Amino acid sequence: MTRVQRFDFGSLRPVRRLADGRLRCDAHVTRSGVLRYKLPAGTEQAERRPPDQVFDPKSLETLKGTVLTEDHPSFGLVDTKNSRDVQRGSVGDNVRRDGDHVAATIYVTDDELIQKMESRQKIDVSPGYTCDVVKKKGVTPEGEHYDAVQTNIVYNHTAIVEFGRAGSARVRMDAASSSAGIQVR
Numbered sequence: 001m002t003r004v005q006r007f008d009f010g011s012l013r014p015v016r017r018l019a020d021g022r023l024r025c026d027a028h029v030t031r032s033g034v035l036r037y038k039l040p041a042g043t044e045q046a047e048r049r050p051p052d053q054v055f056d057p058k059s060l061e062t063l064k065g066t067v068l069t070e071d072h073p074s075f076g077l078v079d080t081k082n083s084r085d086v087q088r089g090s091v092g093d094n095v096r097r098d099g100d101h102v103a104a105t106i107y108v109t110d111d112e113l114i115q116k117m118e119s120r121q122k123i124d125v126s127p128g129y130t131c132d133v134v135k136k137k138g139v140t141p142e143g144e145h146y147d148a149v150q151t152n153i154v155y156n157h158t159a160i161v162e163f164g165r166a167g168s169a170r171v172r173m174d175a176a177s178s179s180a181g182i183q184v185r
Contacts, residue, residue: 029127034046034144046146065091068108078156091104130156136148
């Protein structure tokens with residue numbers, strides 16, 4: 001078993017501009033299932049994020065109140081020594097399961113990032129977290145093959161990014177977007 005940092009994907013639901021200019025967004029931050037990660041050696045590994053790990057109450061608790069960033073910080077994880085440099089908002093306490101997704105309310109407090117979101121420059125959500133990765137090949141009940149399993153997921157931050165992990169969903173910034181609010185690439 002190896003402890004690693006991971007960056008995933010999610011989606012934002014319709015946004016609401018608050019009186020003070022902040023954006024309030026309901027977001028699908030991440031999901032259970034099989035996700036693919038590039039390893040340092042340049043190879044790819046399919047990692048299963050089982051529902052019992054993704055929706056573990058202890059794991060979900062770590063997402064509450066986390067820092068919202070624009071892109072993932074180049075230095076890795078956010079802490080009290082560097083959050084001032086990268087914080088552009090926060091994740092609220094309304095973290096919950098929504099089907100096979102983790103849903104939460106996020107607040108964006110940075111005007112430049114809000115403008116990028118409104119112009120659709122940055123419209124994906126990508127959480128940064130640590131987890132233990134157990135090498136274990138298998139096949140999900142849905143027929144997806146995997147090489148390893150993620151356990152003990154601890155969230156660190158959530159980034160608004162231009163492009164999330166392959167298969168991510170897009171932000172629905174207004175009613176002109178897809179009727180379901182999600183456009184899968």
